[in-house]
Amino acid sequence: MSTTTAPKRLTTSAMIASFADPGQRTxxxxxxxxxxxxxERDERIVGLTADLGKYTDMHVFAQAHPDRFYQMGMAEQLLLGAAAGMAETGLVPFASTYSVFATRRAYDFLALDIAEPGLNVNVVGGLPGLTTGYGPSHQATEDVAILRGIPGLTIVDPCDSVDIAQSVPQLAAHDGPTYLRLLRGKVPTVLDEYDYTFQLGRAAVLRGGADVVLISSGLMTMRALQAAERLAAHRVDVAVVHSPTLKPFDEETVLAELAGDRLAVTLENHSVVGGLYETVASAMVRRATTTRVTPIAxxxxxxxxxxxPTLHNRYGLATDRIVETVLAAL
Incomplete structure (x- = not known):
């Protein structure tokens, strides 16, 4: 009788899957x-959602401040329209739904009701990029591309729990509309090990390196840091630049790291069209920077x-795949 053990299958809930590694701090x-x-400190803060409170972590706010929470039902256009009205009265609304619904379904309300008058409405989009396995109806792989063209809209793509916790008060204090690519549930804690503080509109060099520079946003910064450690075993010295604010983009910090002859790679949990890679590329063209950049997207x-996990490996976002891409490009 054969005693061969079948390989362990990668399983996860497709909707609320965590991208945290086993044993990782969250x-x-x-x-x-x-x-x-x-x-607790600002009585102007209100929270709204479109029937997705527990799936965007808005339920925590609802339990703490039930008199300042508004359940709008499955009506994303109403969600953003109501948030705009609240902002007109001086409140500071945070409106949560899935990224696909905020961008595809309610775009006109975000553009004309919120962004055109420059209102302080903070749109919180769950399941950005490839953070669910439910397929194109819920995978917001083009949300940044859709929203980058809206004048005056600030776009934040946080790496971890540190980024999220520190960004919330800065988004509330910001004079104008914002869009946060939300990481929900048990979110990894990574950046506290790198003497890092979130600053709206600023990128940060998390580690230096002589051979390769990885420019990343969102959860891909976590993967970039992991890849940098593994590449050290191949005697490849890797720098990592984290750009949590995609718009406005911190050209000064990022392009300063592109000087010299290091291999440059962008990493993003978004389509290769219209996201971080093209943001970096357009900044390079404007400033006549000629470094070749390889996208991981x-x-x-x-x-x-x-x-x-299977999808991240298939589409090149897994750490092992990043290491392979970098080694092949050197």
Whole structure:
């Protein structure tokens, strides 16, 4: 009789899958807790959602401040329209839904009701990029591309619980509309090991390196740091630049790291069209920077459904795949 053990299958909930590695430090619902804490200090803070409170961590705020929470039902256009009205009265609303609904379904309300008058409305989009296995209906792989063209809209793509917790009060204090690519549930805690503080509109050099510079945003900064450690075993010295604010983009910090002859790679949990890679490329053209940049991003296609670890490996976002890409490009 054969005693061969079948390989362990990668399984996860497709909708609320975590991208945290086994044993990794995490923080539960950092957005919900940060918003609830901010509301203790600022009575203007209100929270709204479109029937997705527990799936965007807004339920934490709702439990702490039930008199300042508004459940709008499955009506994303109403969600953003109501948030705009609240902002007109001097309140500071945070409106949460899935990124696909905020960008595809309610775009006109975000553009004309919120951004055109420059209102302080903070749109919180869950499941950005490839953070669910439910397929194109819920994978917001083009949300940044859709929203980058809206004048005056600030776009934040946080790496971890540190970024999220520190960004919430800065978004509330910002004079104008914002869009946060939310990481929900048990979110990894990574950046506290790198003497890092979130600053709206600023990128940060997390580590230096002589051979390669990785420019990343969102959860891909976590993967960039992991890849840098593994590449050290190949005697490749890797720098990592984290750009949590995609618009306005910190050209000064990022382009300063592109000087010299290091291999440059951008990493993003977004389509290769219209996201970090093209943001970096356009800045380079304007400033006549000639360094070649290799993108690690999602392909320009509708993605498959499936288990999240399998999808990240298939589409090149897994740490092992990043290491392979960098070694092949050297």
């Amino acid at each position: 923080s539960p619902a950092p957005f919900g807790h940060a918003l609830a804490e901010l509301a 999602l392909p320009d296609e509708f993605l498959a459904a499936g288990a999240l």
